[in-house]
Amino acid sequence: LANYWRKHNSAISAVIYNDDGLDVANEKIRQLFIGRYLSFTRGNTLTQMEFTIMGYMVSGYNPYQIAEVLDMDIRSICAYKQRIEKRMGGKINELFIRSHSVQH
Known part of the structure; x- marks a missing residue:
């Protein structure tokens, strides 16, 4: 569901998955704060x-x-x-x- 909302709501810039480690989550947040767009999604997105x-x-x-x-x-x-x-x-x-x- 997170992928669906990210795809359909431009205010959502990234998804931190429940199995992302702390280092991965911190890196995603850091990238967003410096203005980078994170295009990576994992799993399927509902139509x-x-x-x-x-x-x-x-x-x-x-x-x-x-x-x-x-x-x-x-x-x-x-x-x-x-x-x-x-x-x-x-x-x-x-x-x-x-x-x-x-x-x-």
């Missing part, structure tokens, strides 16, 4: 449509409801869901439950 569909799923919509709202074929929604889960590295529901439990 706009994937992000939209994921948002509906996290909000509780089922694939049939999403297909109706977006005026798309249910098979397309299911294909998008599979791609999202592949890029995110897990089932959307499991990822949402895990992230939601961390916040509370």
Whole structure:
């Protein structure tokens, strides 16, 4: 998700990943402070449509409801869901439950 936001929001100049070491994180910050643009991203970035569909799923919509709202074929929604889960590295529901439990 960090890559998606970086790609779509010019105010985000870099991403510090959770497994970046302290030296790497410090170097990224140093480069930004001296005005360098960091073009390196790691991992996959969701497309706009994937992000939209994921948002509906996290909000509780089922694939049939999403297909109706977006005026798309249910098979397309299911294909998008599979791609999202592949890029995110897990089932959307499991990822949402895990992230939601961390916040509370």
